[in-house]
């Protein structure tokens with residue numbers, strides 16, 4: 001009886017209109033990923049001294065493309081597409097028409113924004129990297145493009161919220177499906193986070209780059225950017241956590257360990273991931289030490305929901321393994337479906353999050369930040385977290401999501417290619433990120449084209465490691481192209497059929513979920529209070545005691 | 557909400573470890589003086605060359621083995637771009653930018669700070685080993701960023 | 712108070728039904744790695760002061 005019910009639930013299919021929307025987002029994301037991977041390869045080879053970029057192609061235009069396309073475009077498009085699919089899947093298979101309209105409107109806006117920004121980057125008017133620090137002044141159309149990308153993503157979020165509201169209306173008094181809840185909390189976090197960058201871009205950068213105002217308050221612009229910058233990384237991470245909590249249990253033949261704890265960890269992220277931005281500004285003048293330290297303390301607290309997640313994931317794996325008869329302390333490890341790419345790619349990402357998380361705690365270590373700040377250690381760190389943990393989870397999702405949406409199947413052969421792809425990516429990342437971490441400890445700067453600082457002996461001694469990094473980059477590029485090949489195959493060429501959209505059932509030992517976890521007004525108010533505590537004074541201080549503003553210049 | 561007993565153990569130990577990290581860092585920084593660079597002096601970024609001490613960037617002796625290096629950062633270099641000090645000197649670097657955001661890093665030491673236009677930042681270090689130290693810019697500042705460096709010679 | 716009795720029996724059942732020894736061991740191995748990495752860089756910081 002329960003089995004039959006479960007089978008019926010697993011056969012729910014995302015309907016055509018919702019699938020088309022989701023697919024538009026996911027495929028645009030992968031297009032950006034493919035382009036950015038070419039840029040990544042060029043960066044690795046240039047830094048390693050293996051190629052010299054032609055005069056017309058600046059290293060920093062390439063790096064801007066890579067940062068914007070990987071960090072902002074690939075992630076945001078994929079995330080919204082994934083959420084639309086999962087919300088449809090867990091609320092009965094379709095999206096309400098209003099949600100779809102919002103979703104398409106947002107997609108178009110994002111596409112237009114990306115095209116605008118791309119034109120300016122390629123024209124050499126915006127080699128300011130994806131953080132566009134003032135007073136380097138890019139073309140106004142680059143900033144407008146970025147603003148459209150962000151505002152478009154808001155509409156994606158509104159689409160998710162409207163589907164959630166419709167479900168709530170039809171199911172009064174019931175707890176929302178776990179996936180939908182997670183999508184809603186992540187998009188809520190995104191709304192809160194993007195306020196900072198939206199204010200910076202719209203009120204500071206755009207008027208200034210048009211010349212309507214002569215100068216800019218640089219420190220304020222940086223505070224606003226980093227108000228956004230840390231929750232940005234949780235916006236990348238939480239969709240991966242969603243997959244781990246909700247989809248993964250079904251893939252390994254287990255159950256969701258605890259619905260309540262999963263929701264609680266997401267709420268903690270909504271509350272704690274914004275009031276921590278100064279951990280990116282620890283070495284900056286103009287911010288009093290005690291305020292920096294407050295953000296460091298809050299950063300340590302935002303580690304807690306990740307500790308919860310780690311426990312939950314191991315618990316899911318162990319219970320599933322033991323149910324299949326595993327014995328001993330670690331016997332369950334062998335019972336996991338290692339030859340299923342839907343499992344293997346994400347778990348490689350999970351494993352990478354152990355050193356990735358360790359690196360994060362180190363980076364946020366107040367004075368310890370002096371060892372690593374702006375060295376290529378940091379680049380190594382986020383290639384573990386976002387480019388391995390998040391990206392490999394997204395790869396794992398794509399292998400079932402795309403065929404589900406296109407009415408095709410992940411064939412055993414495609415599964416094998418996927419496994420090879422995952423192994424090559426992981427190996428490449430081990431080499432690239434490993435050497436980046438090591439170089440960073442030696443003091444090698446990030447965001448820097450090939451250089452020996454006029455044959456400086458210290459800088460020369462770094463070159464072999466830059467070479468290892470480049471080699472890792474080559475492997476990553478190969479894996480990226482395999483991924484693009486698989487996306488094309490699964491979208492247009494794989495055999496027709498039904499690919500399950502895996503949604504885990506809640507385990508029967510899981511507790512009833514407390515209601516407070518869905519009281520949004522309470523949660524959002526609490527988040528606002530924490531943000532005010534962490535930011536109100538420093539921001540007002542920076543506005544009132546600002547030095548004379550800085551005029552913009554184009555230094556590239 | 558019910559937590560498995562093992563999860564309680566794990567979260568308690570984890571939280572305590574994080575608190576220990578905070579306490580260790582706090583004592584080292586606030587009681588022992590290892591604060592990250594957080595200078596609060598402001599300056600008009602368009603008038604750096606007219607504002608003392610940056611109108612005359614250079615090394616100034618403050619006492620026995622004690623120096624101040626008042627430096628400017630600009631695209632794509634530092635002034636002065638070469639400094640010589642005797643071994644076991646303590647140097648306080650006071651640095652500001654004449655244009656965009658720069659970095660100031662001496663590999664092999666803890667000297668690492670952001671140089672933001674409109675603000676002065678400072679860091680102090682005692683050089684106990686002789687050698688040729690590289691000072692480099694670790695924040696992207698434009699087309700010649702990879703060339704932006706200075707030298708510190710400890711004799 | 713039907714509610715409390717339900718959660719009591721649940722709790723009871725859970726502690727017996729699932730062995731999470733492997734999970735506990737795994738998270739602690741992970742925790743030790745985190746701690747050692749942190750200590751390593753902190754020591755490097757002190758050495759370069």
Ligand code: HEM
Nearest residue numbers: 037040041043044067070071129387446447448473476477
């Ligand atoms: C083909 C695979 C990849 C390669 C070869 C690669 C290579 C690189 C290299 C060498 C850099 C550093 C350049 C420098 O600091 O001078 C870099 C920066 C970066 N990468 Fe990747 N990467 C890859 C994939 C990814 C992915 C999947 C993401 C995120 C989803 C990502 C996000 C970033 C970001 C945000 C930066 C920083 C840009 C900046 O500092 O402005 N990369 N990448």
Ligand SMILES: [Cu+2]
Nearest residue numbers: 229230279280
């Ligand atoms: Cu952060």
Ligand SMILES: [Cu+2]
Nearest residue numbers: 693695697701
């Ligand atoms: Cu620079």
